Amino acid sequence: MRGDERLDAEQLAAYFTLSEVGSLLEQAVTQQLRDEGDLSPIQFKILAGLDATPGGAQRMTDIADRIVYSRSGFSYQAGQLEQRGLIARSPAKDDERSTLIHLTDAGRDLLNRVMPEHVALVKRLLFDAMPPTGMQDLQRALGPVRDRLREAPPRSARPRARQVYKKQPPEASP
Amino acid sequence: MRGDERLDAEQLAAYFTLSEVGSLLEQAVTQQLRDEGDLSPIQFKILAGLDATPGGAQRMTDIADRIVYSRSGFSYQAGQLEQRGLIARSPAKDDERSTLIHLTDAGRDLLNRVMPEHVALVKRLLFDAMPPTGMQDLQRALGPVRDRLREAPPRSARPRARQVYKKQPPEASP
DNA sequence: TATTGTTATACTCTATAACTATA
DNA sequence: TATAGTTATAGAGTATAACAATA
Numbered sequence: 001m002r003g004d005e006r007l008d009a010e011q012l013a014a015y016f017t018l019s020e021v022g023s024l025l026e027q028a029v030t031q032q033l034r035d036e037g038d039l040s041p042i043q044f045k046i047l048a049g050l051d052a053t054p055g056g057a058q059r060m061t062d063i064a065d066r067i068v069y070s071r072s073g074f075s076y077q078a079g080q081l082e083q084r085g086l087i088a089r090s091p092a093k094d095d096e097r098s099t100l101i102h103l104t105d106a107g108r109d110l111l112n113r114v115m116p117e118h119v120a121l122v123k124r125l126l127f128d129a130m131p132p133t134g135m136q137d138l139q140r141a142l143g144p145v146r147d148r149l150r151e152a153p154p155r156s157a158r159p160r161a162r163q164v165y166k167k168q169p170p171e172a173s174p
Numbered sequence: 175m176r177g178d179e180r181l182d183a184e185q186l187a188a189y190f191t192l193s194e195v196g197s198l199l200e201q202a203v204t205q206q207l208r209d210e211g212d213l214s215p216i217q218f219k220i221l222a223g224l225d226a227t228p229g230g231a232q233r234m235t236d237i238a239d240r241i242v243y244s245r246s247g248f249s250y251q252a253g254q255l256e257q258r259g260l261i262a263r264s265p266a267k268d269d270e271r272s273t274l275i276h277l278t279d280a281g282r283d284l285l286n287r288v289m290p291e292h293v294a295l296v297k298r299l300l301f302d303a304m305p306p307t308g309m310q311d312l313q314r315a316l317g318p319v320r321d322r323l324r325e326a327p328p329r330s331a332r333p334r335a336r337q338v339y340k341k342q343p344p345e346a347s348p
Numbered sequence: 349t350a351t352t353g354t355t356a357t358a359c360t361c362t363a364t365a366a367c368t369a370t371a
Numbered sequence: 372t373a374t375a376g377t378t379a380t381a382g383a384g385t386a387t388a389a390c391a392a393t394a
Contacts, residue, residue, distance in 0.1 A: 005294035011301050014309040018300075021316045022196040024323040027242060040384085060353065068201060073385055075354055080383095097352040097393045120179035126192075127185050129322035134315035135188040141308035141315070142195045148303035149198040214361085235375065247362055249377055254360095271370045271375040351394070360385080371374075 025125060032121050037114040042067065043081060044118075047111050050087065050103045057100040059092065086110060199299060206295050211288040216241065217255060218292075221285050224261065224277045231276040233266065260284060 007015065026041070033039045039047070045067050050058060064074040078101060081087045086107035092098035103111070127134070181189065200215070207213045213221070219241050224232060238248040252275060255261045260281035266272035277285070301308070 005290070005297055007293055007297055007301065010309045011297070014312040015296055015300065017316050017320050018196070018312060021320050021323065022192070022200070023242070024320075026196070028323075042384090061351090068197070070386055071353070072355080072387080076384070079354095092352095095352080095394075099353065116179070119181055122189055123179055123181055123185070125323060126189065126319055127181065129319045130315055131318065134319075135184045137311035137315035138188040138192060141304055141311035142191050144305065145300055145303045145308075146191050146195050146198070149195065149202075149299060216361095233375085244363055245376070246364080246378080250361075253377095266375095269371075269375080273376065349394100352392085353390100354392105355388100355390080357387085357389105358385100359387105360383105362381100362383080364380090364382105365378100366380105367376105367378080369375085369377105371372100 021126075025122075028121060028125055029118065032117065033114065036117050037110055039110075039114065042069070042077060044114070046077060046081065047086060047103065047107055048115070050101060051108065051111050057090070057102040059098050059100060061098070063101065081107070195300075199296075202295060202299055203292065206291065207288065210291050211284055213284075213288065216243070217251060218288070220251060220255065221260060221277065221281055222289070224275060225282065225285050227276075231264070231274040233272050233274060235272075237275065255281070 030041050033041060033044050037044070046063060049063060049066065050056070060074060060078065061071065063069075064071050067074075069077075078087065078089070082089065084106075085104055087101050088104050090100050090102070092100050131137075204215050207215060207218050211218070220237060223237060223240065224230070234248060234252065235245065237243075238245055241248075243251075252261065252263070256263065258280075259278055261275050262278050264274050264276070266274050305311075
């Protein structure tokens with residue numbers, strides 16, 4: 001056990017500030033997305049990510065990995081969004097196992113309606129209270145952290161449990 | 175509609191950095207707390223908050239408000255923690271409607287076991303990658319934001335739906 | 349044999365509304 | 372009448388493990 005694995009008072013204060021701002025911001029954003037578009041933060045992320053995709057379509061697995069999500073969880077969310085007509089699925093040509101996801105017009109409309117309010121909220125809560133140097137301060141402090149965190153990717157889909165031999169019927173041992 | 179409710183490129187970048195660091199950090203912390211102590215982040219917050227309480231005990235509602243939580247949700251979590259023997263409830267003397275919560279020895283033990291690893295993880299993921307000025311940068315940028323966010327408290331328990339007249343039996347209208 | 353996506357299942361968490369007891 | 376806490380209920384979200392289809 002190393003002896004330097006503690007936080008000094010200054011670090012602790014910075015950590016608490018970061019946590020608290022993160023929580024409060026997330027809470028406000030969550031509620032707004034729910035109110036304005038009936039979207040969970042994850043659904044919003046999925047839609048926004050698709051919108052930002054040049055080609056417009058992405059593989060299920062790639063999205064799940066990007067937003068750090070289990071495959072089944074993403075399947076569920078994709079189902080929800082598809083039911084509401086916000087996204088559509090199409091088979092990938094080069095690999096018939098894959099499914100591509102893209103925004104529908106309705107999905108883009110919803111995003112276009114929700115996004116300005118989202119941005120305005122972030123501006124009001126985050127940037128209007130921030131000193132002029134805040135953006136640079138944040139980038140200087142957290143940019144390297146982000147890069148480091150990306151290096152050790154907390155794989156959404158952990159190496160999938162490999163195909164197991166055969167289903168072992170859960171009966172009492174003979 | 176005002177025209178200045180947008181984010182410039184620098185703000186957008188800072189926002190994305192903040193979001194991403196927040197998510198990745200939260201994800202790592204969540205997993206560690208689960209692995210090391212079988213605690214959700216909220217349960218950890220409750221325990222840590224109780225530990226930091228001078229008197230050692232707090233009212234249910236006050237805790238729920240502090241961590242931004244519905245009363246029923248907090249009741250559920252308190253039940254979970256009580257079942258595991260990590261907290262205990264006792265009646266408040268001055269107001270017999272209130273219930274006080276305090277850590278048990280087992281709860282303090284668990285916290286003492288989990289906390290060093292939590293701190294070490296934060297140190298490793300957040301501070302070891304941060305430049306020397308990072309702590310001050312963070313405080314300068316986010317301190318005012320935190321203060322502002324606290325001012326407009328996103329009340330956990332929204333004004334409770336006031337006692338409604340009488341239960342309206344949900345039968346078909348006559 | 350490995351990978352992509354789906355599904356069944358089981359579980360955790362959450363909020364709403366109604367309820368009891370106390371103020 | 373209002374407040375503190377509980378509970379029933381119902382629903383959303385999540386992960387695991389198994390599955391079919393394809394590589």
